Amino acid sequence: xxxxxxxxxxxxxxxxxxxxxxxxxxxxxxxxxxxxxxxxxxxxxxxxxxxxxxxxxxxxxxxxxxxxxxxxxxxxxxxxxxxxxxxxxxxxxxxxxxxxxxxxxxxxxxxxxxxxxxxxxxxxxxxxxxxxxxxxxxxxxxxxxxxxxxxxxxxxxxxxxxxxxxxxxxxxxxxxxxxxxxxxxxxxxxxxxxxxxxxxxxxxxxxxxxxxxxxxxxxxxxxxxxxxxxxxxxxxxxxxxxxxxxxxxxxxxxxxxxxxxxxxxxxxxxxxxxxxxxxxxxxxxxxxxxxxxxxxxxxxxxxxxxxxxxxxxxxxxxxxxxxxxxxxxxxxxxxxxxxxxxxxxx
Amino acid sequence: xxxxxxxxxxxxxxxxxxxxxxxxxxxxxxxxxxxxxxxxxxxxxxxxxxxxxxxxxxxxxxxxxxxxxxxxxxxxxxxxxxxxxxxxxxxxxxxxxxxxxxxxxxxxxxxxxxxxxxxxxxxxxxxxxxxxxxxxxxxxxxxxxxxxxxxxxxxxxxxxxxxxxxxxxxxxxxxxxxxxxxxxxxxxxxxxxxxxxxxxxxxxxxxxxxxxxxxxxxxxxxxxxxxxxxxxxxxxxxxxxxxxxxxxxxxxx
Numbered sequence: 001x002x003x004x005x006x007x008x009x010x011x012x013x014x015x016x017x018x019x020x021x022x023x024x025x026x027x028x029x030x031x032x033x034x035x036x037x038x039x040x041x042x043x044x045x046x047x048x049x050x051x052x053x054x055x056x057x058x059x060x061x062x063x064x065x066x067x068x069x070x071x072x073x074x075x076x077x078x079x080x081x082x083x084x085x086x087x088x089x090x091x092x093x094x095x096x097x098x099x100x101x102x103x104x105x106x107x108x109x110x111x112x113x114x115x116x117x118x119x120x121x122x123x124x125x126x127x128x129x130x131x132x133x134x135x136x137x138x139x140x141x142x143x144x145x146x147x148x149x150x151x152x153x154x155x156x157x158x159x160x161x162x163x164x165x166x167x168x169x170x171x172x173x174x175x176x177x178x179x180x181x182x183x184x185x186x187x188x189x190x191x192x193x194x195x196x197x198x199x200x201x202x203x204x205x206x207x208x209x210x211x212x213x214x215x216x217x218x219x220x221x222x223x224x225x226x227x228x229x230x231x232x233x234x235x236x237x238x239x240x241x242x243x244x245x246x247x248x249x250x251x252x253x254x255x256x257x258x259x260x261x262x263x264x265x266x267x268x269x270x271x272x273x274x275x276x277x278x279x280x281x282x283x284x285x286x287x288x289x290x291x292x293x294x295x296x297x298x299x300x301x302x303x304x305x306x307x308x309x310x311x312x313x314x315x316x317x318x319x320x321x322x323x324x325x326x327x328x329x330x331x332x333x334x335x336x337x338x339x340x341x342x343x344x345x346x
Numbered sequence: 347x348x349x350x351x352x353x354x355x356x357x358x359x360x361x362x363x364x365x366x367x368x369x370x371x372x373x374x375x376x377x378x379x380x381x382x383x384x385x386x387x388x389x390x391x392x393x394x395x396x397x398x399x400x401x402x403x404x405x406x407x408x409x410x411x412x413x414x415x416x417x418x419x420x421x422x423x424x425x426x427x428x429x430x431x432x433x434x435x436x437x438x439x440x441x442x443x444x445x446x447x448x449x450x451x452x453x454x455x456x457x458x459x460x461x462x463x464x465x466x467x468x469x470x471x472x473x474x475x476x477x478x479x480x481x482x483x484x485x486x487x488x489x490x491x492x493x494x495x496x497x498x499x500x501x502x503x504x505x506x507x508x509x510x511x512x513x514x515x516x517x518x519x520x521x522x523x524x525x526x527x528x529x530x531x532x533x534x535x536x537x538x539x540x541x542x543x544x545x546x547x548x549x550x551x552x553x554x555x556x557x558x559x560x561x562x563x564x565x566x567x568x569x570x571x572x573x574x575x576x577x578x579x580x581x582x583x584x585x586x587x588x589x590x591x592x593x594x595x596x597x598x599x
Contacts, residue, residue: 011456238394238425
């Protein structure tokens with residue numbers, strides 16, 4: 001299905017209908033997911049009774065103070081990573097582009113590890129490490145952007161190569177920093193790099209919300225720009241896109257989203273890659289629909305994965321997204337090779 | 347409408363265009379011809395404001411195109427690049443609709459007017475039946491026609507097309523030329539970069555011949571095709587004849 005293919009053009013009413021549907025799904029997940037969890041003995045699956053949420057019992061405390069902030073954080077992280085992946089893929093005209101292949105995640109991780117080593121966590125708490133991660137993400141993008149530039153253009157292959165190189169360098173540098181750390185710091189670093197939402201508080205979610213909202217709003221506004229950029233700089237400019245400004249804006253918004261997401265949950269892999277791919281095969285490549293659907297789809301995926309992670313004994317959510325996302329992505333790849341809308345030039 | 351004056355441009359200090367002056371008025375169809383590497387595409391890009399001359403000036407409607415916002419420029423000028431590769435599987439209609447970018451506001455929902463313009467442009471280029479097909483599954487000739495439809499539905503007063511008839515069969519090449527003549531009659535300024543000397547001779551009001559980045563001939567089509575400098579630029583002998591209706595044809599030997 002394509003929203004402007006055939007005779008069905010993308011109107012405001014149609015867009016609002018699609019978005020309402022997506023938001024209802026995410027809304028339901030946000031309400032239901034925190035109700036589900038392991039039983040009080042730590043075994044099996046227990047569903048909380050909604051009536052228990054309004055008392056002073058253990059269930060109410062778990063729901064409001066532990067599971068709800070965590071679920072909201074999962075939704076924010078998923079939405080941010082998927083929309084950022086969608087934007088990176090469009091601007092770079094490369095379906096493999098995502099925060100990991102561009103070195104953004106590694107840059108953020110390196111900055112966080114350095115912050116932990118320098119004792120930022122003990123002075124400013126996890127918010128300080130999170131802020132360092134945002135700075136690291138933006139710095140990595142700026143570096144990759146500069147390295148990948150050829151004159152005034154940004155060839156996708158050069159950029160991906162620069163991204164992979166920066167990513168490897170940052171990962172190696174993070175390991176070097178770890179060798180100089182004491183046991184407690186190493187433990188904190190490893191935990192952070194594994195990613196997770198176990199200790200997320202509502203305050204963290206509220207702090208991250210404006211950044212995610214801003215990044216998402218920019219990308220939602222840029223849907224048509226991203227469509228035109230998919231045909232290359234010259235073709236986009238010839239239909240009226242201010243290419244340099246559009247690319248910079250999309251990169252800045254996507255970096256903000258990734259940095260914020262890493263600040264909340266550490267590096268969570270695969271979401272930025274698989275969500276836009278899967279949705280592109282389902283709703284078509286029009287970014288006016290794909291970006292909002294990625295926000296919704298990413299939120300839904302990470303909320304579900306985090307719920308599963310909670311039930312499997314507090315696994316980091318990144319482990320579940322990778323374990324679930326890998327086979328799913330391979331399935332799409334195999335179907336794509338048989339002629340679906342996933343890949344070009346098969 | 348479109349003008350280059352004493353324009354010079356080079357990539358990495360290698361001069362590609364030297365002291366080129368070209369002017370195209372409204373209601374005029376000009377063909378840029380020349381051997382491979384003569385600088386035709388660079389001249390087209392300079393005219394479209396996609397490149398800035400190192401020296402000399404470029405003007406669109408009397409203004410420097412580099413100083414006009416791209417969106418405003420796109421309402422005046424459409425440019426069809428030689429290469430067009432989509433990273434994602436858009437349909438032909440979606441590709442044509444991208445031509446409406448400069449006429450949409452905000453997040454850009456499609457109005458009934460946008461869709462009507464796109465459908466009409468698809469029909470004019472004889473690709474209406476391909477509207478729902480994925481662009482990347484079309485043949486080379488079909489893609490060129492879809493892209494021409496995109497340029498037409500931009501509704502611009504100047505259209506610059508880099509090899510619009512490349513990969514087209516003779517019937518479709520003629521149809522494209524006729525569509526361009528219609529646009530010219532409507533008052534648009536048209537520039538085509540082409541290797542099809544017959545088409546240039548028959549439909550262009552003027553031909554500008556380039557060699558080694560410089561203009562070697564500029565004038566009425568038949569006169570330019572007969573100019574010794576043009577034959578020398580191509581390194582062949584050009585025999586120019588005339589059909590019964592007076593239209594020139596060219597045989598290279």
